[in-house]
Amino acid sequence: VEGLQxxxxxxxxxxxxxYLLYAFIGCVLGTLIGVLPGLGPAAGxxxxxxxxxxxxxxxxxxxxxxxxxxxxxxxxxxxxxxNVPGEAASVVTCLDGYQMARQGRAGAALGIAAIGSFVxxxxxxxxxxxxxxxxxxxxxxxxxxxxxxxxxLGMCLVTGLAGQSLVAGLLMTxxxxxxxxxxxxxxxxxxxxxxxxPELYDGLGFVPVVMGLFGVxxxxxxxxxxxxxxxxxxxxxxxPSRDEWKRSTGAIGRGTIIGFVLGLIPGVGAVIPTFMAxxxxxxxxxxxxxxxxxxxEGVASPETANNAYANASMVPLLVLGVPSSPTIAIIMGAFxxxxxxxxxxxxxxxxxxxxxxxxxxxTGNVILLILNLPLVGLWARILRVPYQYLCTGTLLFCILGAxxxxxxxxxxxxxxxFGVIGYFCRKLGLPLAPAxxxxxxxxxxxxxxxxxxxxxxxxxxxxxxxxxxxxLLACAVLIIIVSTFKIAALKTLRTxxxx
Amino acid sequence: xxxxxxxxxxxxxxxxxxxxALGAGAPGAAAADFPSKPLQxxxxxxxxxxxxxxxxxxxxxxxxxxxQPIVVVNRGGAGGQVGWTxxxxxxxxxxxxxxxxxxxxxxxxxxxERKATFKADAFVPIINQVLDPxxxxxxxxxxxxxxxxxxxxxxxxxxxxxxxxxGILSDDHLAILMAEEAFPGAIFRIVHLDGGASQMTAILxxxxxxxxxxxxxxxxxxxxxxxxxxxxxxxxxxxFLPDVPTTPELGFKTVISxxxxxxxxxxxxxxxxxxxxxxxxxxxxxxxxxxxxxxxxGLALKIMVGEEYAKYYRELHAKAAKxxxxxxxxxxx
Numbered sequence: 001v002e003g004l005q006x007x008x009x010x011x012x013x014x015x016x017x018x019y020l021l022y023a024f025i026g027c028v029l030g031t032l033i034g035v036l037p038g039l040g041p042a043a044g045x046x047x048x049x050x051x052x053x054x055x056x057x058x059x060x061x062x063x064x065x066x067x068x069x070x071x072x073x074x075x076x077x078x079x080x081x082x083n084v085p086g087e088a089a090s091v092v093t094c095l096d097g098y099q100m101a102r103q104g105r106a107g108a109a110l111g112i113a114a115i116g117s118f119v120x121x122x123x124x125x126x127x128x129x130x131x132x133x134x135x136x137x138x139x140x141x142x143x144x145x146x147x148x149x150x151x152x153l154g155m156c157l158v159t160g161l162a163g164q165s166l167v168a169g170l171l172m173t174x175x176x177x178x179x180x181x182x183x184x185x186x187x188x189x190x191x192x193x194x195x196x197x198p199e200l201y202d203g204l205g206f207v208p209v210v211m212g213l214f215g216v217x218x219x220x221x222x223x224x225x226x227x228x229x230x231x232x233x234x235x236x237x238x239x240p241s242r243d244e245w246k247r248s249t250g251a252i253g254r255g256t257i258i259g260f261v262l263g264l265i266p267g268v269g270a271v272i273p274t275f276m277a278x279x280x281x282x283x284x285x286x287x288x289x290x291x292x293x294x295x296x297e298g299v300a301s302p303e304t305a306n307n308a309y310a311n312a313s314m315v316p317l318l319v320l321g322v323p324s325s326p327t328i329a330i331i332m333g334a335f336x337x338x339x340x341x342x343x344x345x346x347x348x349x350x351x352x353x354x355x356x357x358x359x360x361x362x363t364g365n366v367i368l369l370i371l372n373l374p375l376v377g378l379w380a381r382i383l384r385v386p387y388q389y390l391c392t393g394t395l396l397f398c399i400l401g402a403x404x405x406x407x408x409x410x411x412x413x414x415x416x417x418f419g420v421i422g423y424f425c426r427k428l429g430l431p432l433a434p435a436x437x438x439x440x441x442x443x444x445x446x447x448x449x450x451x452x453x454x455x456x457x458x459x460x461x462x463x464x465x466x467x468x469x470x471x472l473l474a475c476a477v478l479i480i481i482v483s484t485f486k487i488a489a490l491k492t493l494r495t496x497x498x499x
Numbered sequence: 500x501x502x503x504x505x506x507x508x509x510x511x512x513x514x515x516x517x518x519x520a521l522g523a524g525a526p527g528a529a530a531a532d533f534p535s536k537p538l539q540x541x542x543x544x545x546x547x548x549x550x551x552x553x554x555x556x557x558x559x560x561x562x563x564x565x566x567q568p569i570v571v572v573n574r575g576g577a578g579g580q581v582g583w584t585x586x587x588x589x590x591x592x593x594x595x596x597x598x599x600x601x602x603x604x605x606x607x608x609x610x611x612e613r614k615a616t617f618k619a620d621a622f623v624p625i626i627n628q629v630l631d632p633x634x635x636x637x638x639x640x641x642x643x644x645x646x647x648x649x650x651x652x653x654x655x656x657x658x659x660x661x662x663x664x665x666g667i668l669s670d671d672h673l674a675i676l677m678a679e680e681a682f683p684g685a686i687f688r689i690v691h692l693d694g695g696a697s698q699m700t701a702i703l704x705x706x707x708x709x710x711x712x713x714x715x716x717x718x719x720x721x722x723x724x725x726x727x728x729x730x731x732x733x734x735x736x737x738x739f740l741p742d743v744p745t746t747p748e749l750g751f752k753t754v755i756s757x758x759x760x761x762x763x764x765x766x767x768x769x770x771x772x773x774x775x776x777x778x779x780x781x782x783x784x785x786x787x788x789x790x791x792x793x794x795x796x797g798l799a800l801k802i803m804v805g806e807e808y809a810k811y812y813r814e815l816h817a818k819a820a821k822x823x824x825x826x827x828x829x830x831x832x
Contacts, residue, residue, distance in 0.1 A: 143706035184577035187691050188667055190612040198616075202581050339545050345700055447693065454690040455661055455706065 010355030026066025034074020038222035040087025041071040050401035057338035089270035096298030111238035113303040120308035125361040139344035148448040149472035154322035158267035160483030176435035180442025216419025248300040255304030263312025266324035277305035541597035543582025545575035561783035587617035593772030605819035606668035627761030630801030632733035646730040657686035671711035674756035
């Protein structure tokens with residue numbers, strides 16, 4: 001297959017000392033972020049993005065991607081050891097992982113999670129290599145109307161699937177779009193919403209905004225949670241027993257498929273695949289009643305799904321230029337900072353970069369496996385550092401990072417303001433994902449909308465007379481209708497519950 | 500005690516006067532050892548673009564002339580407006596230089612919608628480096644074989660044939676207006692894209708019919724046979740596209756369009772510093788190494804120094820004013 005050939009070339013590049021080093025640094029920092037309670041992949045990539053500025057584009061993206069899946073794995077460690085998920089996707093892992101730890105099988109739980117993550121991540125990356133080229137070739141024929149329709153569909157998916165309420169989702173999408181309008185009009189050149197502040201002429205920086213929404217806001221939330229003492233558990237025997245192996249293989253296989261398929265759909269989020277994988281295992285199990293008491297399938301399956309999802313969710317970004325979650329949006333931000341626009345044209349113009357990045361998912365997964373099995377004890381020790389030191393250090397790092405973007409205090413201010421906004425959004429249950437996606441996709445959507453209308457001399461039917469664009473828009477409408485029903489169904493369920 | 504005190508005061512006065520005298524002599528003294536610290540060369544477009552590449556080539560050579568490092572600073576955004584706003588506010592001490600791209604800078608100043616905070620005289624042009632002529636090109640399998648074909652098609656069906664620019668009021672946008680003016684009745688459906696890369700994907704994808712662009716960006720694609728250049732909008736044929744006719748050859752003497760890039764300093768920079776910078780950059784641009792590297796990039800040199808460049812800037816400003824006004828009142832937007 002053509003994709004596999006490219007993948008080999010990419011692998012050769014990704015194995016170079018510098019890229020291996022970047023992937024390694026990314027994995028370590030990512031795991032560290034994942035271990036810190038409250039800080040998940042989105043916060044990790046947002047906080048650490050300034051670190052990548054001095055690297056070349058390929059190196060920067062390799063490092064951010066490594067931070068991403070490193071954080072996905074790091075979250076597992078806290079779930080197992082202290083029953084606190086390091087990030088949302090590890091919530092399910094607490095159920096059986098912590099029970100295993102209490103039975104003295106913490107090592108096996110962390111071991112199977114690392115192995116499952118490795119298998120899931122590797123297979124998903126392989127599937128990505130096969131799926132991506134034909135998809136990208138198809139998308140090459142897209143013109144501005146098709147791209148507009150595609151981004152509209154992506155946004156509807158994220159709006160419809162994120163959060164509990166469609167209204168809240170729409171509200172946040174519109175907020176994100178409005179924020180993306182700040183700056184000089186990309187077509188006519190008139191300043192919009194700039195209030196004569198020269199720093200706003202170039203728009204709100206995406207990076208300080210996400211650093212605020214995810215980094216600073218998360219720190220504020222962590223401060224509120226009480227410090228948890230780590231119980232001194234000796235971690236030994238990382239290698240699962242033969243019986244545990246037998247029970248895990250099927251779970252890992254199913255987790256891979258569930259994670260990969262759901263990762264292809266923008267807006268699903270990392271949590272749903274893990275729950276789905278857990279539920280599937282429970283249904284298929286001969287002894288479902290034992291789930292929750294420390295069965296290894298209950299750890300293996302969601303942890304595998306989690307990493308398969310992480311790699312699969314790169315597909316919509318690399319192939320279509322549509323990020324499917326806030327973390328992926330932040331990685332898209334790294335592309336844009338380096339003057340690259342992810343999507344089918346990047347696939348064609350810079351195959352070297354795209355394939356090296358994809359290949360780095362393999363090297364990264366290997367590094368994670370090598371790194372985590374022996375280092376679990378060290379990570380557990382980091383958990384004993386009191387929050388006040390961790391939070392202060394992280395906040396300091398955020399401020400330095402925001403300042404280093406352009407060397408202006410203005411960006412630090414933007415970050416802090418959005419930190420407070422992010423904090424209140426979380427408290428009010430307003431989903432941040434739609435806002436972040438709208439913020440990063442807004443300028444692209446606006447440009448393709450306006451170019452389409454220039455092409456048609458102002459006639460809106462251009463979106464309906466072109467078959468691909470019409471199909472995508474129909475899907476978008478369908479998604480919104482379905483998600484209204486989904487939310488309505490959830491509400492009736494909840495009222496039935498309480499009665 | 501009192502006298503003593505007076506002596507003290509007098510001493511202070513003497514010292515102050517001496518300092519003042521030294522201070523008055525300072526500009527001369529400063530010019531003699533100018534530059535005594537690194538210089539900044541602002542590029543109003545992102546790193547890696549055509550302006551940036553050429554700026555880095557000349558900066559690397561000129562810093563040897565000046566004996567101080569030249570730091571290229573990219574301040575991209577809003578079609579150059581962000582960088583030029585920065586430049587208009589910079590301290591005019593000779594240590595801040597910037598690239599000005601014409602006519603992009605002229606139209607940013609002229610278009611009232613841009614609300615630019617500076618006027619044309621905010622910049623003192625010192626030396627021009629590149630002149631990239633305009634070119635009209637189509638996809639290789641396009642039915643439009645010549646520039647005439649194209650204009651006739653645009654006249655037969657006005658506002659149907661879509662033509663891509665590299666931005667509103669860019670040199671390419673003005674070139675479309677010039678072509679329409681020279682061939683009355685021809686009206687293009689103008690689509691403003693954000694640069695050469697977007698033009699390439701839109702035209703190769705078959706979404707837009709024709710691109711108005713600059714020679715530098717398409718030489719490679721013409722040679723590979725993907726696109727066909729119809730005409731070069733210059734008084735002489737391009738060395739990079741020797742087989743493509745010019746607009747005057749086809750009888751369109753008024754359709755002359757190009758993008759030039761040169762170095763300017765903020766208004767108020769002392770004359771002695773300007774002289775020194777001009778000499779250093781002139782030497783750097785004449786350097787065989789510079790000539791060779793620019794040739795490799797497909798960028799045509801057009802060195803204009805001092806008053807010659809300043810005059811070019813003024814005349815272009817007047818010409819751009821006419822087309823900017825026309826673009827704003829054109830019924831087909």
